[in-house]
Amino acid sequence: MSEMIRYKRSAESASASLRRLADEDLMQLVTENDDAAFAILYERHANVAFSLAFRMCGKRQVAEEAVQEAFLSAWRSGARYDRTRGSVRTWVLGIVHNRAIDALRRGVVHDRGRVSDEGIEERLEAPERTEEEVGRRDEAREIRTALDELPAEQSHVIELAYYGGFSHSEIAAMLETPIGTIKGRMRLGLQKLRLQLGPMQVLS
Amino acid sequence: MSTTSENHCERGVDVGAYALGALDEHEVEPFREHLETCAECREELSQLQGVIDSLAIAVPHARASADLRGRLMGVVHGEAELLRATGHEADRPERARSVWRWRVFPALAATGALAAGVLIGALALNTHSSEQTRVIQAQVLPPAAGHDATAALRKVGSHVQLQVTGMPAPALGRIYEVWLKDGSQPPEPTDALFSVTGQGNGTVGVPGDLKGVSKVMVTEEPAGGSLEPTHSPVIVASV
Numbered sequence: 236m237s238e239m240i241r242y243k244r245s246a247e248s249a250s251a252s253l254r255r256l257a258d259e260d261l262m263q264l265v266t267e268n269d270d271a272a273f274a275i276l277y278e279r280h281a282n283v284a285f286s287l288a289f290r291m292c293g294k295r296q297v298a299e300e301a302v303q304e305a306f307l308s309a310w311r312s313g314a315r316y317d318r319t320r321g322s323v324r325t326w327v328l329g330i331v332h333n334r335a336i337d338a339l340r341r342g343v344v345h346d347r348g349r350v351s352d353e354g355i356e357e358r359l360e361a362p363e364r365t366e367e368e369v370g371r372r373d374e375a376r377e378i379r380t381a382l383d384e385l386p387a388e389q390s391h392v393i394e395l396a397y398y399g400g401f402s403h404s405e406i407a408a409m410l411e412t413p414i415g416t417i418k419g420r421m422r423l424g425l426q427k428l429r430l431q432l433g434p435m436q437v438l439s
Numbered sequence: 440m441s442t443t444s445e446n447h448c449e450r451g452v453d454v455g456a457y458a459l460g461a462l463d464e465h466e467v468e469p470f471r472e473h474l475e476t477c478a479e480c481r482e483e484l485s486q487l488q489g490v491i492d493s494l495a496i497a498v499p500h501a502r503a504s505a506d507l508r509g510r511l512m513g514v515v516h517g518e519a520e521l522l523r524a525t526g527h528e529a530d531r532p533e534r535a536r537s538v539w540r541w542r543v544f545p546a547l548a549a550t551g552a553l554a555a556g557v558l559i560g561a562l563a564l565n566t567h568s569s570e571q572t573r574v575i576q577a578q579v580l581p582p583a584a585g586h587d588a589t590a591a592l593r594k595v596g597s598h599v600q601l602q603v604t605g606m607p608a609p610a611l612g613r614i615y616e617v618w619l620k621d622g623s624q625p626p627e628p629t630d631a632l633f634s635v636t637g638q639g640n641g642t643v644g645v646p647g648d649l650k651g652v653s654k655v656m657v658t659e660e661p662a663g664g665s666l667e668p669t670h671s672p673v674i675v676a677s678v
Contacts, residue, residue, distance in 0.1 A: 268518075268519050268522040268523065269519070270512070270515050270516050270518075270519035273515055273519075274512055274515070277508065277511065277512070281503040281507070281508065282500065282501070282502055282503055283495075283496055284503070285501055285502070285503035285507070286496075286498045286499065286500050286501045287495050287496070287498050289498075289501045290498035290499065290501075295504075296608075298501075299503070299504065299506075299507045300608070300636070300637045301637075302503065302507060303507060303510060303511050303634070303636060303637075304636050304637055306511055307511065307514060307515070307636060310515050310518070311518075321488075321492070325492050325495075328492070328495040328496070329495075331495075332460070332495060333460075336460060338637070371496065371500070372500050374496065375496050375497045375498060375499075375500070378493045378494070378496065378497035379497045382494075382497060393459065393494070396456070396459040396460070396461035397459050397460070397461075397491070397494050398494075398498075400460075401461065402461050402462065402463045402464075403456045403461045403462065403463070404463050406461070415452065417456075418452045418453060418455060418456050419452060421455035421456050421459055421461065422451075422452060422454060422455030422456070423455075424455070425455045425458060425459070425487045425490050425491075426455075426487070428490045428493070429486060429487060429489065429490045432489070432490065432493055
């Protein structure tokens with residue numbers, strides 16, 4: 236067996252071993268500067284991270300920058316991940332959300348809170364390839380349905396805040412509504428969503 | 440199922456906005472301090488966190504591009520390679536810099552180079568490490584030079600890394616590619632492809648140890664890289 240074949244088999248075997256690890260164990264390796272472990276984490280969460288950034292930014296290039304910055308931050312600050320405070324996915328998506336908000340507030344995106352026409356093409360181009368992805372799409376659909384079932388004034392402020400990156404005072408000015416009312420709608424909407432979603436909130 | 444109606448704290452009305460990241464900037468820190476002392480608000484926030492996590496995935500599915508993966512992993516592999524080469528020393532903050540001795544080689548800048556940026560060769564010796572670190576400042580050429588961009592090669596032992604700051608991102612569908620040039624020979628392509636963050640920062644491992652290389656160059660190329668340069672160099676480092 237040539238050296239190259241032996242090397243390739245060894246690399247494949249190492250990669251297969253890593254793939255069997257849970258996210259939290261891979262994160263431990265990432266803190267030890269293991270780029271192969273990081274690559275697997277990226278594969279697992281890249282699409283959901285990009286989907287969130289794309290929903291918020293509406294432009295592929297801006298969304299890609301937000302995701303790239305977020306994952307680089309995760310790579311460089313992996314030691315900050317605390318498994319007692321949530322899953323790796325939750326942690327990564329939190330960073331992506333913050334980076335996307337930064338982009339929104341830098342004014343890189345002009346249609347905050349909207350999905351652009353680019354988004355429509357994107358959804359058509361994203362085929363459901365794996366069972367896991369199909370499951371996630373169903374899960375996302377159920378959450379969106381729950382959001383749609385909220386009173387419109389509650390779902391509207393939640394969407395403007397979470398996906399649009401607007402602060403409550405910006406939303407209050409936009410809707411010409413007192414700040415206290417906006418805060419109340421946010422809180423009530425989130426509480427109703429919590430009751431509606433119930434056990435679904437146990438996310439991997 | 441419990442509800443969040445048990446929270447009677449007067450600051451409780453801020454919990455939803457805080458969870459959504461919608462408090463105004465000046466309100467965030469005071470509310471964090473409040474959370475440290477208010478068990479009711481902490482409990483409500485903890486209950487709402489699951490909803491926030493759900494919102495993050497309740498979006499239309501979109502697929503991240505292969506280019507994004509290439510750019511990101513190019514940087515990550517480069518950094519990992521350097522960290523492996525330098526071991527624990529690399530993890531330390533750069534506080535040791537003050538004890539490094541720097542010897543600046545004569546400037547190699549030509550008239551055009553002066554307009555674009557300064558080209559300096561520098562040798563840095565880390566007195567606390569057995570391995571020599573050589574830093575070669577590279578010339579950043581227009582149009583990238585107009586962005587206050589900098590680029591430097593860092594050689595630790597036999598490992599070489601290119602670090603850039605303030606570089607403009609490559610055009611959509613393109614990527615930066617590193618080339619190695621030996622005298623008058625045509626530049627040799629490498630698998631070192633990279634992009635930059637929103638701040639224009641990027642790092643990539645340069646293959647080989649620069650033996651027999653007179654110049655390291657970077658050009659913008661179609662995603663996936665090219666076998667021959669299709670654009671003029673935006674970075675040139677004389678080795």
